[in-house]
Amino acid sequence: MEMLKAVSIKKEYGERFALDIEHLAISEGEILTCVGPNGSGKSTLIRILSLLEQPSAGRLFFRGREVQNLKGRRRLEVLRQMSVIFQDPIFFGRSVYDNVAVGLTFRRLSRAQKDQRVRQAIKEAGLEHLERADVSTLSGGEAQKVAFARAHALNTDLIFLDEPFANLDIEARRSYQAIVKNALKGRGKTAVFVTHDISEAAYLGDRVAVINEGSIVQAGAPSEVLFKPANAVVARFTGMENLLDGVVSSSSVGILTVRVDGGTIQAVGEEKAGTRLILGLRAEDIGLVPKDQLRLPSSFRNSYEAIVERVEPAGAVTRVFVKCPFSLVSYVTSRSAVEMGIVPGERIGVRFKATSVHVMGSGF
Amino acid sequence: MKVILDVFKEAFLLILRLDSEFLSVLSLSILVSGSASILAALFGVPFGVALAEGNFKGKRLLLTLTHAFMALPPVVAGLVVFLILMRSGPLGSLRLIFTPASMIIVQTILAFPIVAGLTHASVSSVDPRYEIQARGLGASRLQAVVVKVRQARMGVVAAVIAGFGRVLAEVGAVMIVGGNIKSQTRVLTTHLLLYARQGKYEMALADGIVLIMLSVLINAFLTKAQFQRARTQIAQRITSYPS
Amino acid sequence: MVKSLHDQIFCDLRPEGPKANVWQGLEGDRVRGETRGPPVLGKERCEELRLKPSHPPLPKRKGGFQFMQSFRAITFIVFLALTLAIQGFTVAGCLPDARGGSVVLATTTSLYDSGILDEILDAFEREYKFRVKPIPTGSGEALRLGIMGEADVLITHAPSEEERFMKRGYGYSRTPFLKTEYILVGPPLDPATVRKASSLSEALSRIGKAGFLFASRGDKSGTHIFEMALWKKAGINPVRKGWYLETGQGMAETLLIANEKGAYCLTDYSTYVSSPHLEALSIVLKPEPKEECIYSAIVVDASRIGKRLGNFRVAKLFARFLSSQKCKELIMRFKVDGKIPYRPI
Structure with a gap:
C-alpha cells in the first residue's frame, strides 16, 4: 500500500522553481533514496513531504488521505506519524537522554512510557555509554546517532533522513549506515532518505530517485540507476565518467558500431544506423594493458592503442587519462600503475567490452 | 576640591551606614521598578514572541509602533497616566494617583515596549532550524515556539533587565504621577533630584552612586548575555555545514 | 569646585551659564585677558563686542584662500570655524551679564x-x-x-x-x-472641621489628632518653616506619620498633590489662587487677624x-x-x- 504520494508538487521561491515533481509514491516498508547534486531541491522535497513546508501547488497524500491543506490539530496528527532527521542535528536540551526524549515530550507521553522508549532507542543506536553526556561535547558521529535515536524513539512508521551522514568520516559513516539500515529494516519502517552520494543511496535504498534541478530524472532499483542511467546527467552523477557523443554507422545482430570523435566503438544495442546517441563508460570498466598484449586474442570487442595524457593518483586507485584518439578516463590500482610504468607520453593498450558501453539517447 | 571630596566621602559613608531614609528610598525604587519590570515581562514577553512568531494582520504596524514606543519620552507617559488617573480623569475614582501603584503603572508602560521589542529581536534571531527540527520531531506550532523562546531565553532575560534598567533610571514619569512624597513615593531618582536642589549633595550623590552601581550591574549582565549568545552562534556555525 | 557641581545640577535652569564657563576655559590667554577687564555689564557692552571683534584670526581669512587646494587650507577652515564658534559663545555668554556669570x-x-x-x-x-x-x-x-x-x-x-x-x-x-497671607486649604467637606478653628495651629491640631491627610512641602521653604512652627505650637510632631505627606516640592506641586489626595495643605494665598485645577480644594481657614507672609x-x-x-x-x-x-x-x-x-x- 502507498504510504505517501506526491502529485504535481511544485515549489517556487520567487521566480525560481525549486521543485517540480510530477509523481512520487513511497510504498509501505520501502526505503526510497533521493539522490542528486547540491542545490537540486532534495532538501526542499523532504521538507514538503514531511509537511514542514507548504508546496506552492500540488497534492500530497498520506495513507490515501489528502494532507497538504490540513491545518492545526489535524495537521499535527499527521505530522506526528512522521519524524525527520536533518544533516546537522539541532539539540534542545542538555543531555543525550533529554534529546532522545524530546519528541516524546512533545507528544506528552507519561514519564514511564517515555523512559522505556528512550532507553530502547539509545540502546539500538549504541549510545548507552553516552546517555548522561552533554550534547555539546559529542563528536559529529555521536551527534548524528543521537539525532537518529530521537527520531527512532518516536517509532513513527515514516522517517525522513536529510543527508544524515554528510558530515561524518568514512568509519563513522559505515557504522552509522549499518545501524540505520538495520533499525529501519528491523522494524519494517518506511523511509525517505536524501543524499548526494550515489553509493550511499544504492546501499540504503530499495529504490533510488535521481533528482536534478528540482525534477526527478530517473527512479528505479539501485542497480538500474547505476548501470542503466536514463541520460547523460544521471550517468555523470552515478559516476560514469566517460561520456562520448556518437552516430551509429552500422548495426548488426545487436552489435552497434558507433563513430565517435576520431574512432569507432562497438556497443550492444538495437538503434538504426544514423542515430545520434551518447555512449557511457565507467572508468573502472576500462582496462589498461601493455600495448603488445593487444595483439593477443581476447573477448574485448574494443581495443585501442593510446597515449597516456595525464596521471592523477587518488589514493588506492590512480586515474589515467588516455587519448585513443578520443579521450577516456580509466581507473587502475595505484600499484599496477607503478608496475606498468604508466607515465604521461607512454603508449599503452586500452580495452573494454561492448557490454560495458552504455547507450543513451542524445536527448540531454 | 576639598568640598567635592568631602561630598564623595559622605556619600560613601551614607551608603555604608545604610541610612534608614536612604534604605527606604532604595527599596521603594527596586520594588516599584521591579514590579513594573515583572508586569512588563508578563505582558511584553508574550507580545514580543507573538510579534516574532505570529502570523496575523497588522503585525508590521504593531512592530513599528513597538519600536517607536521604545523611545517614548517618560515625561509624556507620566503626563498621560497622570491625566487618566487624576481625580477628574477617567480612572480618578480608583484613587491611584500619587501612590506607588501609579508609579508601577507608568513604569510598566515605559518598560513594556522595550521588553516586547527586545524579545521580538532575540526570538527572531534564533536559528530557524530549531523550529523546523522541533516540528520534524512532532512539536505542535506552540511547542516549536516554546523551543525557540527557550533558545532565546538569555535574550528574553536581557530584554526584561533592559526594561528594568530603563525604568529604574527614569525620573520624569515617577515625579509626575508619584509626586515624590517622602517615604511613600520617593524613589532614588526623585530623591536625588530633590536633594540636589536642596544642596544636600552627599545624599544626592549617594543616590547617584547607587544608581550607577545598579546600572553597571545591569549592563554587566547584558554584556554577559550578549557574549553567551555570540558564543552559541559561533558554536552553531562550527557544527553546521551548508547542505 | 562646588560651583561647577552646582552648575551641572542646574544646567537646565541656567542654560548659558555652564556653556560660558566651559568655553572660557578653552579660549586661551588672549580672549581671557579680554574678559579680565573692568566689569562692564549689560547689553550695550555685548553689542559693542559683537560689532567690533578684536580677535586677530579674522583678517587671516584673505591669506587663507591661497592655500585652498592644500591640506593647510582645510586646517585653516577648521581653525576659523572653531575661533568663530568660541567667539560666538563668548558673545552669547556675556548677554545676561558679561564677566563672571549671571x-x-x-x-x-x-x-x-x-x-x-x-x-x-x-x-x-x-x-x-x-x-x-x-x-x-x-x-x-x-x-x-x-x-x-x-x-x-x-x-x-x-x-x-x-x-x-x-x-x-x-x-x-x-x-x-x-x-501675602497664609491660608489653610482642604477638602470642601472639611472632615476635620477646621472651619470652626480660630487659629491655624488649632486647625493643624484638629487635623493631626484625627489623622487626616496633610500635604507639606517638607523642603525647608518659608512656608514649611512656618508650618513647622505651627505644628510645634499645636504640640504635634507630624514627621513620619502616615497621614503626613512630605512632597519635597514647590507650593504649586504640593497643592496639586493635596488636591488629588484630598489632603489639607498650608499655603500662601497667592499660589493657591494662581494654581488652576484645584477643584477638590477650597479655603477652609483664612485666619483673622491675617497670618502674614512677608x-x-x-x-x-x-x-x-x-x-x-x-x-x-x-x-x-x-x-x-x-x-x-x-x-x-x-x-x-x-x-x-x-x-x-x-x-x-
Whole structure:
C-alpha cells in the first residue's frame, strides 16, 4: 500500500522553481533514496513531504488521505506519524537522554512510557555509554546517532533522513549506515532518505530517485540507476565518467558500431544506423594493458592503442587519462600503475567490452 | 576640591551606614521598578514572541509602533497616566494617583515596549532550524515556539533587565504621577533630584552612586548575555555545514 | 569646585551659564585677558563686542584662500570655524551679564509660580537693561545658596531664618517688599472641621489628632518653616506619620498633590489662587487677624560672591527697584483670576 504520494508538487521561491515533481509514491516498508547534486531541491522535497513546508501547488497524500491543506490539530496528527532527521542535528536540551526524549515530550507521553522508549532507542543506536553526556561535547558521529535515536524513539512508521551522514568520516559513516539500515529494516519502517552520494543511496535504498534541478530524472532499483542511467546527467552523477557523443554507422545482430570523435566503438544495442546517441563508460570498466598484449586474442570487442595524457593518483586507485584518439578516463590500482610504468607520453593498450558501453539517447 | 571630596566621602559613608531614609528610598525604587519590570515581562514577553512568531494582520504596524514606543519620552507617559488617573480623569475614582501603584503603572508602560521589542529581536534571531527540527520531531506550532523562546531565553532575560534598567533610571514619569512624597513615593531618582536642589549633595550623590552601581550591574549582565549568545552562534556555525 | 557641581545640577535652569564657563576655559590667554577687564555689564557692552571683534584670526581669512587646494587650507577652515564658534559663545555668554556669570536670584517658588516675578524681572530689565536669572526654590535653600555665594540676591519669606542670615553677616541688606497671607486649604467637606478653628495651629491640631491627610512641602521653604512652627505650637510632631505627606516640592506641586489626595495643605494665598485645577480644594481657614507672609529681598554681601562686584551692584539695584514706587504699582496691579494676591510693603 502507498504510504505517501506526491502529485504535481511544485515549489517556487520567487521566480525560481525549486521543485517540480510530477509523481512520487513511497510504498509501505520501502526505503526510497533521493539522490542528486547540491542545490537540486532534495532538501526542499523532504521538507514538503514531511509537511514542514507548504508546496506552492500540488497534492500530497498520506495513507490515501489528502494532507497538504490540513491545518492545526489535524495537521499535527499527521505530522506526528512522521519524524525527520536533518544533516546537522539541532539539540534542545542538555543531555543525550533529554534529546532522545524530546519528541516524546512533545507528544506528552507519561514519564514511564517515555523512559522505556528512550532507553530502547539509545540502546539500538549504541549510545548507552553516552546517555548522561552533554550534547555539546559529542563528536559529529555521536551527534548524528543521537539525532537518529530521537527520531527512532518516536517509532513513527515514516522517517525522513536529510543527508544524515554528510558530515561524518568514512568509519563513522559505515557504522552509522549499518545501524540505520538495520533499525529501519528491523522494524519494517518506511523511509525517505536524501543524499548526494550515489553509493550511499544504492546501499540504503530499495529504490533510488535521481533528482536534478528540482525534477526527478530517473527512479528505479539501485542497480538500474547505476548501470542503466536514463541520460547523460544521471550517468555523470552515478559516476560514469566517460561520456562520448556518437552516430551509429552500422548495426548488426545487436552489435552497434558507433563513430565517435576520431574512432569507432562497438556497443550492444538495437538503434538504426544514423542515430545520434551518447555512449557511457565507467572508468573502472576500462582496462589498461601493455600495448603488445593487444595483439593477443581476447573477448574485448574494443581495443585501442593510446597515449597516456595525464596521471592523477587518488589514493588506492590512480586515474589515467588516455587519448585513443578520443579521450577516456580509466581507473587502475595505484600499484599496477607503478608496475606498468604508466607515465604521461607512454603508449599503452586500452580495452573494454561492448557490454560495458552504455547507450543513451542524445536527448540531454 | 576639598568640598567635592568631602561630598564623595559622605556619600560613601551614607551608603555604608545604610541610612534608614536612604534604605527606604532604595527599596521603594527596586520594588516599584521591579514590579513594573515583572508586569512588563508578563505582558511584553508574550507580545514580543507573538510579534516574532505570529502570523496575523497588522503585525508590521504593531512592530513599528513597538519600536517607536521604545523611545517614548517618560515625561509624556507620566503626563498621560497622570491625566487618566487624576481625580477628574477617567480612572480618578480608583484613587491611584500619587501612590506607588501609579508609579508601577507608568513604569510598566515605559518598560513594556522595550521588553516586547527586545524579545521580538532575540526570538527572531534564533536559528530557524530549531523550529523546523522541533516540528520534524512532532512539536505542535506552540511547542516549536516554546523551543525557540527557550533558545532565546538569555535574550528574553536581557530584554526584561533592559526594561528594568530603563525604568529604574527614569525620573520624569515617577515625579509626575508619584509626586515624590517622602517615604511613600520617593524613589532614588526623585530623591536625588530633590536633594540636589536642596544642596544636600552627599545624599544626592549617594543616590547617584547607587544608581550607577545598579546600572553597571545591569549592563554587566547584558554584556554577559550578549557574549553567551555570540558564543552559541559561533558554536552553531562550527557544527553546521551548508547542505 | 562646588560651583561647577552646582552648575551641572542646574544646567537646565541656567542654560548659558555652564556653556560660558566651559568655553572660557578653552579660549586661551588672549580672549581671557579680554574678559579680565573692568566689569562692564549689560547689553550695550555685548553689542559693542559683537560689532567690533578684536580677535586677530579674522583678517587671516584673505591669506587663507591661497592655500585652498592644500591640506593647510582645510586646517585653516577648521581653525576659523572653531575661533568663530568660541567667539560666538563668548558673545552669547556675556548677554545676561558679561564677566563672571549671571546675576542669580534665588527665589521662593511662590512668587515664581504665580507669575509675578516674571513681570517684575521684565520691568527691571526694561528699566535698567540688566537681566537677572531666577532660580525658584524654597526659602531655606535660597538662603543656603546665598551663604555658598551661588546667588547674588535672594527673595525669601522666612523672617526668623532671614534674621539669622543677616546676623551672621551673610547679607548686605534686607528689604521686606511684598506680602501675602497664609491660608489653610482642604477638602470642601472639611472632615476635620477646621472651619470652626480660630487659629491655624488649632486647625493643624484638629487635623493631626484625627489623622487626616496633610500635604507639606517638607523642603525647608518659608512656608514649611512656618508650618513647622505651627505644628510645634499645636504640640504635634507630624514627621513620619502616615497621614503626613512630605512632597519635597514647590507650593504649586504640593497643592496639586493635596488636591488629588484630598489632603489639607498650608499655603500662601497667592499660589493657591494662581494654581488652576484645584477643584477638590477650597479655603477652609483664612485666619483673622491675617497670618502674614512677608517676602524680603536680601542682597548677599559682596565678600560672599567673591570678586563679582558687577553682580553686587546689579543686585543692590534690583533690591532697590523692588521697593520702588514703580514696582509697588506693579504689585498692586497684578491680578490672578481677578484676585489681587499680593500687597506691597
